[in-house]
Each structure stands twice: as structure tokens, then as C-alpha cells.
Amino acid sequence: MKKPKYQLIIDFIKEKIAKGEWAIGSPIPSQRNLAKQFEVNRSTVITALEELMADGLLEGKAGKETVVTNNTWTLMGAKSSTNWNENVTLGIHKPSVSMVQEINEAESNTNLIQLSKGELSPEMFPLEEMKVIVQKVSNQLTSFGYEEPKGNIKLRQAISDYLKVRGVEASPSSILVVSGALQALHLISIGLLKRGSTVLLEMPSYLYSLTVFESAGMELQGLAMDNGGIIIDSIYPTKEKGKNILYTIPTFHNPTGALMQEERREKLIAYCEREQLPVIEDDVYRDLWIDTPPPKPLKAMDLYGNVLYVGSLSKTLSPGLRIGWIVGSESVINRLADLKMQSDYGSSTLSQLVAAEWLSSNFYDDHLDKVREQLKVRRKVALDALDKYLSPYASWDIPNGGLFIWVKIKPEFKVKRLFEKALSDNILLNPGSIYAEKTGQFIRISYGYASLDEMKEGIFKLSEIIKNNRS
Numbered sequence: 001m002k003k004p005k006y007q008l009i010i011d012f013i014k015e016k017i018a019k020g021e022w023a024i025g026s027p028i029p030s031q032r033n034l035a036k037q038f039e040v041n042r043s044t045v046i047t048a049l050e051e052l053m054a055d056g057l058l059e060g061k062a063g064k065e066t067v068v069t070n071n072t073w074t075l076m077g078a079k080s081s082t083n084w085n086e087n088v089t090l091g092i093h094k095p096s097v098s099m100v101q102e103i104n105e106a107e108s109n110t111n112l113i114q115l116s117k118g119e120l121s122p123e124m125f126p127l128e129e130m131k132v133i134v135q136k137v138s139n140q141l142t143s144f145g146y147e148e149p150k151g152n153i154k155l156r157q158a159i160s161d162y163l164k165v166r167g168v169e170a171s172p173s174s175i176l177v178v179s180g181a182l183q184a185l186h187l188i189s190i191g192l193l194k195r196g197s198t199v200l201l202e203m204p205s206y207l208y209s210l211t212v213f214e215s216a217g218m219e220l221q222g223l224a225m226d227n228g229g230i231i232i233d234s235i236y237p238t239k240e241k242g243k244n245i246l247y248t249i250p251t252f253h254n255p256t257g258a259l260m261q262e263e264r265r266e267k268l269i270a271y272c273e274r275e276q277l278p279v280i281e282d283d284v285y286r287d288l289w290i291d292t293p294p295p296k297p298l299k300a301m302d303l304y305g306n307v308l309y310v311g312s313l314s315k316t317l318s319p320g321l322r323i324g325w326i327v328g329s330e331s332v333i334n335r336l337a338d339l340k341m342q343s344d345y346g347s348s349t350l351s352q353l354v355a356a357e358w359l360s361s362n363f364y365d366d367h368l369d370k371v372r373e374q375l376k377v378r379r380k381v382a383l384d385a386l387d388k389y390l391s392p393y394a395s396w397d398i399p400n401g402g403l404f405i406w407v408k409i410k411p412e413f414k415v416k417r418l419f420e421k422a423l424s425d426n427i428l429l430n431p432g433s434i435y436a437e438k439t440g441q442f443i444r445i446s447y448g449y450a451s452l453d454e455m456k457e458g459i460f461k462l463s464e465i466i467k468n469n470r471s
Contacts, residue, residue: 151177
């Protein structure tokens with residue numbers, strides 16, 4: 001005899017609890033998610049949950065999550081079991097914003113049209129060249145142990161040469177190899193900044209979608225920006241030196257795509273030097289220019305070691321390599337290198353050797369040429385689709401590079417639930433709210449990852465959702 005559907009849900013939840021996959025104190029999926037998973041009405045889910053509550057396994061209150069309160073063994077014993085879930089909030093690191101967690105999880109779902117991902121499409125991955133380079137590296141391998149604290153010297157020399165072409169003079173001793181730009185920010189937050197200090201940054205900004213600085217006890221303070229980046233007059237000097245730091249993405253800003261021109265860069269550097277305001281320059285999108293090369297980095301104008309410069313291969317080559325770098329004065333790099341050793345004892349030797357081979361050969365420049373050609377095509381497809389389907393409901397600027405178009409939905413259309421509605425229509429996008437955009441009228445669309453057909457389809461579906469959700 002076939003089991004009733006509510007009993008299947010009960011069996012599923014009991015199995016999760018019995019195996020310890022859903023520990024005591026952890027929330028179970030929402031009624032909506034369970035209904036979708038088992039293809040039943042919410043009333044069927046509620047019947048199952050009520051029975052589990054009656055058994056003492058779950059507890060739920062109106063308007064709150066339903067959580068696991070017991071398992072088979074704790075029901076039998078008098079002593080209560082360890083509730084690891086209580087410890088989850090005790091760590092020093094703040095959890096990601098719930099919507100960011102949801103986006104991170106959904107980005108691995110291959111059934112979705114990914115208008116969210118800030119990475120290059122697998123179509124642009126240079127598989128044959130990577131095979132050649134990995135083979136070359138493997139042919140030269142000897143046994144490898146831990147790397148130097150600052151990273152493999154061959155890679156640091158290759159980064160030094162690479163940066164020189166881009167206007168930044170940095171000797172290998174002032175370069176630290178890190179496992180991507182995010183680790184760079186983490187090391188800076190725990191190693192160089194005082195608790196209670198303030199991080200000044202563009203508003204909106206990618207950094208708002210992370211908790212890396214807040215977890216280390218810092219506050220974020222947004223600065224006004226336009227399509228040329230930070231408006232310098234919006235930075236107010238503080239009398240207390242060493243209290244503030246500036247974080248900026250001047251080249252193809254995430255999420256807006258803004259590009260700071262040379263004149264403003266010069267003024268910004270002059271201001272920061274005068275006010276003794278240290279700068280973190282996040283320059284991971286630099287090589288993704290489409291029309292013309294961007295102005296030199298802020299770091300190229302830095303004469304006093306005021307700028308910590310962060311770069312990466314994640315956006316241009318492969319996020320899977322986990323290779324990035326920080327450039328700064330030697331004393332600062334020494335401090336960060338020590339912290340990195342405490343953290344992970346160095347990035348993967350194999351990844352470092354592969355990255356060194358890419359940067360020191362012609363392969364990387366040839367690859368970038370192909371990527372820029374592809375991005376030009378992709379940007380055009382995205383802009384054409386926006387013009388065709390979204391122009392009655394939205395406006396946007398044309399980015400000169402990077403991966404993103406920052407789309408402003410007109411005020412007469414509701415966008416608050418656009419993320420959920422789009423997700424239920426198998427489209428993943430990033431709402432501006434996760435970057436601290438206050439009006440709630442913006443979305444970030446990536447033209448880097450989805451296929452051309454998916455981009456067109458996704459933007460068409462978005463237009464339908466927006467059209468049907470007037471205020």
C-alpha cells in the first residue's frame with residue numbers, strides 16, 4: 001500500500017534528524033520549500049509537522065522558524081543533548097546576510113539562468129592552454145613542501161613583472177600571494193585595523209555583501225558616488241588619525257560598473273595623502289576592459305606606501321585557482337604574511353606554479369584578448385536585450401568593462417520581491433539591497449556567465465515580471 005504524502009515528509013524529516021544531519025537547535029526548511037520539494041499543498045506539510053511536534057522532535061512558534069528540539073536518543077535519555085546551533089552565533093565572525101547565503105547556494109544550481117555570477121562563463125575557460133600549462137608544471141615537479149610565507153618566489157616575480165606593465169612598481173618582497181581577494185581583505189581586517197575603526201567606501205559596494213570587516217569590529221560608512229566613482233567632497237576628514245581607512249573599487253566598480261578617470265584618481269590620492277587616510281584598492285576587474293584600457297591604478301600614483309593594492313586571477317582566468325595578491329610596503333606585507341601563515345600555512349604550491357606559468361608566458365595576454373572579444377559580444381547581447389525588453393521599465397549606463405550592468409527600475413514598478421519572483425522563474429540576479437543601495441530600485445545583471453540565449457531569455461522574463469508588478 002502506498003504511503004500517504006504527509007507520512008513521506010515525516011519519514012524524510014525523521015531520517016535527517018536520526019542521521020544527525022539536522023542537529024538539535026537547527027531550523028528545518030520552510031513549509032513553502034517542503035511543499036515544493038514533495039509537490040504537495042502546504043496543508044499536507046502542516047499535518048506532517050504537527051505530528052512531529054506531538055512526538056517532541058520539532059518545535060515551532062507562529063512567525064518563527066520550526067526547529068529540531070530532540071532526536072531519538074535525547075527522547076530516551078533524561079539529559080539534554082549538546083545544541084551546537086547555540087554555538088553558531090557565538091563565533092566572532094558574523095554570518096552572511098541571509099539573501100547573500102541564498103544567492104551563494106543558488107549559484108551552484110545549473111538549472112537557473114545565472115544573471116548573478118561575477119565570473120567568466122565556462123565557455124571562456126582556456127581548457128587546452130590550461131592542460132598544456134598544467135602538464136608543463138607537472139613535468140618540472142619535484143617534491144614540494146610549504147612555500148615561503150609571502151608565496152612562491154617565481155610567482156611573486158611574475159606578479160611583479162605583470163604589475164610593472166600596468167604602472168605599478170613592486171618588488172617581489174612587497175608582494176604577498178593570497179588565496180583570492182577575499183582572503184586579502186580578511187588578513188587586512190584582522191591584522192592592520194583597530195576594532196572600532198571605520199571603513200569608508202562607495203555606497204553601494206560589493207563590500208556590503210560581506211561581513212569581513214564588521215566581524216573584525218569595524219563599521220562601514222558609505223560615501224556618495226557617481227559614474228566616475230567616489231565623490232571626493234563626500235569624504236569628511238577626521239581629526240583622529242588611524243581611525244579610518246578607505247576601501248575602493250575604482251576600475252569597473254562592483255556593482256555599478258563605474259570607472260574612475262585619471263583626474264579624479266589623482267585628486268583622490270592627493271586627498272588621502274594629505275589626510276593620512278590609508279587606502280585599500282580592489283583592482284580585480286582591471287584586465288576586463290572592453291573599449292579602451294582603464295587609467296593606471298591608484299597604486300601607480302602612490303609615493304608613500306599609502307595604498308594596499310589587491311589583485312586576483314579569479315575574475316580573468318579561473319576562480320578555482322584561488323590565487324590573488326596584496327601589494328604594499330614591506331613592513332605591512334611582512335605582517336600580513338605572518339598572519340597568513342597562522343591561517344593556512346600558504347596557498348597551494350601547485351596553484352602558484354600554474355599561475356606563475358600563466359603570467360610569465362604569452363598565454364595570459366592571448367587569453368585576455370579572447371576574453372575581451374567575448375565580453376564585447378556578451379555586453380552587446382545584454383544591452384540589446386535590455387533595450388528591447390526592459391527600456392519601458394528601467395534605465396542603465398553602458399559599462400566600459402567588468403562584468404556588470406547596474407539597472408535602475410523606474411519607481412512605478414515594485415522590485416522588492418523581484419528576487420524571489422525571478423528565482424521562482426529560474427532566474428538568479430543580485431538585488432541592489434545586498435550592496436546597501438537604499439532606494440530598492442536597482443538590480444545587478446552579469447553578462448559574464450550565462451549563455452547568450454539564456455541572457456536574452458532571462459532579461460525577457462524579467463521584463464514580464466516587472467510589467468506585471470506595478471505599484
